[in-house]
Amino acid sequence: MKHGAGAFSFGERDLEQIRRTTFVQTVEHHQEIESTNTRAIRWAEDPALALPALVLSDMQTGGRGRGTNRWWSAPGALTFSLILPRITSSDESSWLRISLTAGLAVYDALQQLRPGLQIGLKWPNDVFVQCRKICGILTETSPRAPARLVLGIGLNVNNSLAAAPSAVAATATSLVDVAGYRFDLSVVLTHVLRQLAEQLAALARADTALASRWQELCMLTGHHIQVDAGQRVTVGLCQGIDESGALLVDTPAGRELCRSGVVTTRGQEEPVHRA
Numbered sequence: 001m002k003h004g005a006g007a008f009s010f011g012e013r014d015l016e017q018i019r020r021t022t023f024v025q026t027v028e029h030h031q032e033i034e035s036t037n038t039r040a041i042r043w044a045e046d047p048a049l050a051l052p053a054l055v056l057s058d059m060q061t062g063g064r065g066r067g068t069n070r071w072w073s074a075p076g077a078l079t080f081s082l083i084l085p086r087i088t089s090s091d092e093s094s095w096l097r098i099s100l101t102a103g104l105a106v107y108d109a110l111q112q113l114r115p116g117l118q119i120g121l122k123w124p125n126d127v128f129v130q131c132r133k134i135c136g137i138l139t140e141t142s143p144r145a146p147a148r149l150v151l152g153i154g155l156n157v158n159n160s161l162a163a164a165p166s167a168v169a170a171t172a173t174s175l176v177d178v179a180g181y182r183f184d185l186s187v188v189l190t191h192v193l194r195q196l197a198e199q200l201a202a203l204a205r206a207d208t209a210l211a212s213r214w215q216e217l218c219m220l221t222g223h224h225i226q227v228d229a230g231q232r233v234t235v236g237l238c239q240g241i242d243e244s245g246a247l248l249v250d251t252p253a254g255r256e257l258c259r260s261g262v263v264t265t266r267g268q269e270e271p272v273h274r275a
């Protein structure tokens with residue numbers, strides 16, 4: 001059990017160690033901030049910024065998720081955004097591949113930190129543990145810095161969901177809740193950053209192993225799902241994720257490739273997770 005400040009905040013030594021031992025070149029740390037992604041989008045406009053740059057907060061007060069979603073935070077959560085050079089072409093599904101690759105990085109970091117966890121990727125930007133959301137990923141660009149990418153990650157670490165609003169507590173979890181002890185936030189962050197460096201490099205060289213892994217870890221495969229993309233709702237049997245990052249859904253009219261939308265599962269035939 002981690003009792004000290006390291007379970008809830010970052011100190012100068014932690015930040016120095018992150019700069020020394022990971023691919024991060026520049027770090028900005030906030031004890032409290034509204035949204036690390038909002039700050040990173042602004043900061044990305046500085047052409048002199050050495051990349052990757054990290055915006056890190058001990059406490060985020062207005063975290064954003066996809067669309068109009070909000071990201072609940074409490075002390076002990078890991079909330080950060082990376083500013084990166086664009087690593088993929090800007091085709092319409094590149095953000096999907098980046099989100100899925102970041103999901104794989106979080107998956108591998110969690111396996112290292114707590115071997116044996118039951119982890120799955122929920123297309124397109126969530127990581128689940130034991131059927132509950134533990135991590136959300138938000139990929140954005142700044143219109144004024146289109147050659148750069150902002151990758152925001154919220155990972156529930158020492159923030160027990162017992163203290164969360166009931167709607168969040170019903171569907172989410174944290175590392176402390178599943179492991180029963182606290183983690184050092186800078187150790188968790190270092191694991192995630194090292195995995196991100198490795199997996200994003202693999203994405204930049206179009207390594208086909210990534211697509212095999214997100215297909216293997218897709219927790220929606222074999223489930224009847226609904227993908228709501230606003231004007232278009234697709235209902236059918238999920239067949240996983242293809243190499244472009246699209247979700248494959250078999251409908252009575254044939255196979256559909258979904259590139260955006262919110263997924264809900266229909267029926268509760270089996271728990272939605274993969275070991």
Ligand code: BTN
Pocket residue numbers: 034035036037038060062063064065066069071079080081125126135136137138152153154155
């Ligand atoms: C989602 O679940 O839709 C994505 C949630 C992403 C939350 C992270 S926390 C750090 C970064 N800053 C934000 O405002 N959002 C992302």
